[in-house]
Amino acid sequence: MNDIHPESSPWAIPVAQVAARPGQSKAIDQDFPAPDGIGDEVISVRKDADVHVDGSFDSIVDGLIFNGAVTAPITAECSRCLKPLNASHTIHVTAFFPYAPDAHDQHRGGKGKGEEVDIIAGEEESDDFYPLAGNNTFADIESLLRDNLVEALPLKPLCRPDCRGLCPQCGIDLNEEPDHHHDVPDIRWSALESLKARLEAEQGGESNG
Template sequence: MVREHETPWSISISQLSLKAGKTQDITDYVMPAPSGIGDELVGIPEGTDVTIDGTLESLADGILFTGTIHVPFNSECARCLEPIHTTITTNPVVFFTYEEDMPKAHFGEGEEVDIIASQDETSDTYPLAPGSIYINFESMLRDQLAEALPLQPLDREDCLGLCSQCGINLNEHPNHKHDVVNIQWAALEGLKKKLETEEK
């Protein structure tokens, strides 16, 4: 979305000619993660640095963003409970349309263009002052990162987890095991010992 006032999730496109076919590169652009991405167990805390690389391309009826998003991901393994410190990467292709019912704004040397808005219909849009054109990535970041979160984070795909009886980490002790005693046989064994004691 384009706003009159810059936000933490805005990228200026004032230098991008809105004639179809023009491009603007984005390199190592850092934004804070918006709120509402996952939860405390599996999520991206608000304010975490998100790094964006990619290209903005002007098309006939909007701007196409093609790029890569990187964000640190800290959690714990769902099987062995060991800490996880990795990076989530997603490769969005997002189209930001020009809204036909929005007022016009002058761009560059008197060129008239439509205000750009994201496909999020609930977002606010504002009239633009000349030269203050921004595209807003907040909704895009929230959607892309939430979708990229693992449903069950693992420190490695073949994680063996914890022993269900004593809780030892089976990745560190792969040969660990317990002798399983059948409860029915244990009762008979107890009766046998009792009879042997009475005979003596």
């Protein structure tokens, strides 16, 4: 985010009107480009893909609370059968955007900079809070999108919960060939089979003698 011109960010949302006093609300229903760095070669949200945000910013004494749903297109491959997957994934997000200290003091009735200000319960312990920019006039949701989408991506995506995967011997898709199998001898019996063959050969030699 450009701190000098925060409005230049494609993830910047103007919130000056709702930040004016507690009790205000601003609805959001629009697409934003996906930030980079979401996922890996197995599963990801591609950079600049359309991510839909549907929610609202609600103003309280100490800042803005965002509640909403984030829907992103997921590109992945099944971790069992390696089939390509393309689907939309929706997550619900709640995040806190605290007011910057100076403007925060003004909202609380002009307290001096040296006075201590309260914060809402749990703010210090929560990781889901993001700074406002431009003297509390813009909420930039780039980090919010990245953090929440990265956390929501499954470690082992599946095409379906009961995916049978690939045959370890030949790689055939067992979902398409459920009766496929190989007759593989149990190597635990190979030593006994060798001993049996040797004893039979010895017995055959004695009989011929």
